Amino acid sequence: MSLVQSFELSLERSNLSLTREDRPKVFEMCDREWDLLDEVFAPVYSPSTGVSLEFLGLTDISTSGRNGSLLEIGCGAGVAVVMAALTGEGRVVGSDINPQAVANTRLNAARHGVQDRVTVLQGDLFSELADGERFDTVFWSSNYVRAPKDYVYKSLHEAAYVDADYRAHRVYLTEAPKRTTDGGSALLHFSSRGDLAELHRLAADCGRELRTLKSIQARESEYGDHVVEHLLLEISAVAD
Numbered sequence: 001m002s003l004v005q006s007f008e009l010s011l012e013r014s015n016l017s018l019t020r021e022d023r024p025k026v027f028e029m030c031d032r033e034w035d036l037l038d039e040v041f042a043p044v045y046s047p048s049t050g051v052s053l054e055f056l057g058l059t060d061i062s063t064s065g066r067n068g069s070l071l072e073i074g075c076g077a078g079v080a081v082v083m084a085a086l087t088g089e090g091r092v093v094g095s096d097i098n099p100q101a102v103a104n105t106r107l108n109a110a111r112h113g114v115q116d117r118v119t120v121l122q123g124d125l126f127s128e129l130a131d132g133e134r135f136d137t138v139f140w141s142s143n144y145v146r147a148p149k150d151y152v153y154k155s156l157h158e159a160a161y162v163d164a165d166y167r168a169h170r171v172y173l174t175e176a177p178k179r180t181t182d183g184g185s186a187l188l189h190f191s192s193r194g195d196l197a198e199l200h201r202l203a204a205d206c207g208r209e210l211r212t213l214k215s216i217q218a219r220e221s222e223y224g225d226h227v228v229e230h231l232l233l234e235i236s237a238v239a240d
Helices: 007-019 048-056 079-086 099-111 167-179 196-205
Strands: 026-029 032-035 070-073 092-096 118-122 135-141 145-147 162-164 180-191 208-220 226-237
Touching: 007 145, 007 162, 026 048, 032 099, 048 079, 048 135, 048 180, 048 208, 048 226, 070 079, 070 167, 079 092, 079 099, 079 118, 092 099, 099 118, 135 167, 162 167, 167 180, 167 196, 167 208, 167 226, 196 208
Parallel strands: 070 092, 070 135, 092 118, 135 180, 145 162
Antiparallel strands: 026 032, 180 226, 208 226
């Protein structure tokens, strides 16, 4: 296991993100200001939010090619769902297990005047969606670092950084394709911080196939100098 795949390192990153003196109450991204509440994943300390926006084509709403409905699992501070709503196209839903993240997304939707176009649900993955609810795009920037099976989270914030035994990934791989419209896409933002070989094994076990649509390399220097590869994976059912 490489250093960047260490779950202990990811837990240290989680704790530092919460406790560092320069943690902002407001941050800038995509030439806009965003509120950041306590106990919510901070996009300023990780490239993953910016990469997710690139994957979804939402870094600049004036040139966004996104259309149709979007469900984001793990919406955090709400940057992606708000940027999607600002395109003015389709239904936008965000879901997060962390009540602070739900409040944060609603706060940023109001800040940018799209509170009437963004629905935010508090729940674990798909738990709060209505039966039969489908979306053109289902997206999750996952907690791709794998923690041991018996790891007990000390906070919901830690759950944004690590996934014990990839239990959340198993649920997402199984359920995400069931939540797409005909012709829709179930997407997963993963990275080389995670165990890609185990993810593929898990996908096969769930009757799913993974296809890499995009790859972006990002340099991280918080704990040494590392280049992390971020992957946009499409999940589909294995053909009979």
